[in-house]
Amino acid sequence: MLDSPRPTPSVLGVAIPSPLRRLFDYRPDGPAPADGWQPGLRVQVSFGRRQVVGVVIECRDTSDLPLDKLKPIDARLDDAPLPADWLWLCRFTARYYQHAIGDTLQNAMPALLRQGRSLTPRTRERWTATHAARDDAPPELSRAPRQAALLNMLQQHAHGLVTQAVLAQSFTREQLKALVNKGLIERHEEPMTGGQQPQGAVLAEPALPLNGEQAAAMARLHAGLDTFHPCLLHGVTGSGKTEIYLQLIEAVITRQRQALVLVPEIGLTPQTLERFRKRFQCTVVALHSGLTDNDRLDAWEAAASGRAPIVIGTRSAIFTPLARPGAIIVDEEHDGSFKQQEGLRYHARDLAIIRAQHHAIPVVLGSATPALESLQHATAGDYHHLRLTQRASRHAPARLELVDLRGRTRQGGLITPVLEAITTTLNAGHQVLVFINRRGFAPTLACHACGWLAECDHCDAHMTLHRQPPLLACHHCDHRRPLPDACPDCGSADLRPLGSGTERTEETLAERFPDTPVHRIDRDSTRRRDALEQTLTEVRRGEPCLLVGTQMLAKGHHLPHVNLVVVVNADAGLYASDFRALEHSAQLLEQVAGRAGRSAHPGRVLVQTLHPDDPNLRLLAARGYDALAEQLLEERRAAGLPPFRFLALLRLESPAEQDVSSLAESAATATRAFIEHSELDIECLGPVPAPMERRQNRYHMQIMLGADKRSRLHAACAQLIAWMEAEPGARRVRWSLDIDPQTLS
Template sequence: MTNARIVRVALPVPLRRCFDYLVPAEQVTCLQPGMRVQVPFQSRKIIGMVVELTDVSSIPRKKLRNIYAVLDVQPVLPRDIFQLVLWAAEYYHHPLGEVLWAALPAILRRSKPALSVELPPYPIDDRELAPALNAAQQQAVSAILAVQHTFQVFLLDGVTGSGKTEVYMQVIEEVLQQQRQALILVPEISLTPQALQRFRQRFAVPIAAWHSGLSERERYAAWLAARDGTVRIVIGTRSAVFMPFAQLGVIVIDEEHDTSFKQQERFRYHARDLAIVRAKTQQIPVILGSATPSLETFYNAGRGRYQHLQLPQRAGVAQLPQFQLIDMRRMQVDQGLSVTLVTAMREHLQSGNQVMLFLNRRGYAPILMCSECQAMLECQRCTARMVYHQTTSRTWLHCHHCDAHQELPRICEHCQATAFKPIGLGTQRIEKALQKYFPDMPVTRIDRDSTRRKGSLQQLFDEIHAAGPRILLGTQMLAKGHHFPRVTLVGIIDADAGLFSADFRALERTGQLLLQVAGRAGRAEKHGVVYIQTQCPDHPLLQQLIHQGYSTFAAALLSERQAAGLPPFAHFALFRAEAHQQSDAEQFLQEVKNILPAEQVRLSGPVPALLSQRAGLQRMHLLVQAIQRLPVQHFLQQLLPQLEKLTTTQRVRWTLDVDPLEIF
């Protein structure tokens, strides 16, 4: 093969390099970046993707192996997506092959040709006419459409129920008239059915969903239809940011503050940030919508990097709910429910309305304690307590970190006592208490435990939208963008969980969650009220959030972050190491720390993670930080090639998280 050229191939393996192969001269002309090839790798055949054709290699030509086959006649990844993947792999310092594979439908990760697959017929719902916009909504639409052919980031900052979705729709309507497409990212699978229904009621065009709950064939069909231009609107979760489009005209990130947009395993990318990069590359607007913007987005809007559009009033006749703080220190409480809250619930239910209770803790109780010696049952594989679960048919213990399950012990291993008592509140415990106070009232509980079966979540939502009074009880699954028009009272069982956390983002998340939950009340004609149970009614940030609103609350948190040198006033990257022995994880991170002098960055650690053991592995952290983003990137670029040469990597499992949401 003297006339053979060299093809550089990215493989889906955890190695930060590409691999060189020989390709016959007769196949060179048909090869392009973004095409799949079958190649030998060690002793097996593997599918890779062409990155480039070249005539030089660091490996002698006689040692290069030949490719087996070219699988495509054209690139499966269009040029814009291929460039986005290259950028993401470089920025997040993740192996290119794994990033490319994350951008492909599962069907294309196997040696199958990229053949067409038909989408199922599109349902044709009764069309709704666009409602009249209020002045703030119209200003927002006009501002976005004024720059629809150029890149601009818009923060659509609207209170809950302010009509942000209607702004999205009217912008998208103009985009569709120009024969272009729209991508809408939502944080949770549970939000896609509601969004699909609303958009299908408005637009007589093909609309597709994209999320992990669909079959491989369904996802592949949607992917092809978006790439070919058949589908005009895609509504999907974070990985939809990699979907190819024939002519994309706008990207919307709904609930942009939601942490679900950050992938927390393997390739740790942030879909919101990648959507902004993609919009800049394609010179289209991107809309970040939220009633409680992330502090990073709020900061960028304040600096003028994003255009800040505000919707201060609820749409139509709906009014913002009133807040009532319940001081639990001076209140008679039974099973987590105060007399004040129970009385208010009874009044609203008797009026034929719905009531929603929020507790972001599933299970029956977070602690099961020995009644004699007070010992708490802990997971044997994690530094965490087992959560007590109870249903009408069984009881069990469950670790919410490693997913271990076990039956209740018959005796305490410390004192041999036989009695245990649950401590604290979970949604199952509140559900049982509600059956006592409201024995004839239907209760719909929505959390991860009650929605495990396929289709169960939609079934529960159907119950909620049925006629008659009802109590809704759930975790943050209930707080994320759902529209419950007959909910007039929201009760927050415990507002204190995030007020005293070691996580520097805890207050931000607490404020966002409280306002998002509160926003489910009074979204239609009836006025809403929110009762907040707390042991700290005088907490300054809680008072600020309720009486002065999210903007003042966010500004105060930004001042604290700036004084402490925390994001967005600094940039982080986090090395995590796990090993069976803590000394191995610590030694590895110490060796990483010693590779290069930290001249423009600061290195903190190694230190044990807040959850120092998970699933039997000891966990340690090393934090890289700098005021500017560029020094962190340069440091990692120089560090990683040398890190992979360390012999201690064989005894640990390590990951790198750029822009981590959690550093403990």
């Protein structure tokens, strides 16, 4: 029996791209879709003086306004709704992060969908030889040698060739049409992405053998393929976590399901894609900000339709719809890049957990240095804790060797014993990685006569000295200005760089080792497309060289010929005011140390520090990240900090200091009154200036809320948002609420 059509509703609740946390009611004028009006359909509507693309969220028969006062829908853009799993995730995200649903949907869909483009795949032509075409060229082609050559080429490819590949061999469309007319080849139209799916074996190359720990981890993962199955894959760097990902994905694809893999940085995507495409005989698509709008929509649609069994992407790829979800993998799950720091401040790792629970599928969080939140979940038994303690190279991970900087003369940030260790390593034919988490030539420029420091005119920050090109730049607001000829305070010409950045260290090493290539890898040197991958490809050839880089180099790159890692200054992040600073610094040090000794030779890690007696640094050096993390968890428990307490941070900013200060005080007072009236166990701290109070000529303040239970925290946040939206003074101030903030800056 056929289903009866849905009745046409009187009102459509539409999510509009705006910061307003509500739906807007419209009349569903015009013909209804074949399956009736339903949530997930995109519509074009008039909103104020603009025409915007919105998404239907509710279909109902009532409105707070008279029905005849509602604006009609101007156009319906879809015949079928956007994927249901995508819409569910967006609605959850908006609710949990207390964000406007319209803005959430905008963030979660490709740009072309936001502009009204249809969710239909772009297509291309594929040409294949017919059964009528014999192995040899038919006699009628004896006088058409180019047609015969074209037919022969297509006969060599069982799945045929696309038009672009044919034309690249100097054949023409006229020759293709001539062979079609003779019945020797056929033309097929297929989607641009995921159009040709190989049949038969899943693997293009065999899986690698697993050691005992890897095999035990795989057995645990196989046992939970049909359930919500959160696992923390806690393995030292080089222990073969990626091989476990690959074998898990093989099992998922064999069951006709799809796998979503999240990586923290665009820079990791090419190497991950290459490894996955070599292993599997199926479509692997990427989703990240470096794609064109067309390519991004093609990949999104291929995943939504199920033609792409493997999806690899950065943070925003968590919103990729999947027709048959089978597993989610979050590589380097501790990485701060998974947290969006502006606008919709979601955490992709946390959404991966929620999404896996919704679909009842396994989720794997992989890291050598797990976030304390993940470690606590594993300790409490919420996650399966899968440990990998052995490296594939059979060498133990290199321990940190603390090098005392006190009283030592530095050249480009490096002291003599460290330079000698670099010389020894290069002479042995190995590579050296010099890690300095500060780009530019020097942290700032100083006057040696009066002590003047180059400060940003728009921020409470020093300007960084750059040599390529020569200028002063603020890394917080991107303000730039030329180098001064003399000190603006005293007129002295004795201006000197203060401290070292990647450019200065690169210059020093190039002078000391003139016959050794020096590769600098930071945000400035890798702006050109594919620059990072080209450099890493050259490095992986194995010739002795020096790599100088920021944390871009610490994140998951396999550098098999690096045997010495030098950390120029380990102190920068250890003593920051943020309570997560030590955790993040320890993770970074351990990750960069993991680049050493990943092949045949044991590695060495030299860590320069002005505080070699610091107990936390000594614990990290002596016993590794796990021991320090255990201590930090006890300290967090005693202090009532995450992961034992839940936080939300209200950020306020304005060009007028009085406006932001006055509003922050009023908001805190209103929040405390609500807490007292509701008798909830919630803490309200502040308002206080942000760690950098003035940034981009705007004054920043913040209010912190803390609670032992999420439900209580969310109730207080909802009240605070309602107060802010109703407060006239809030219209002169930019503000945002950050649920589960990962940084206080």
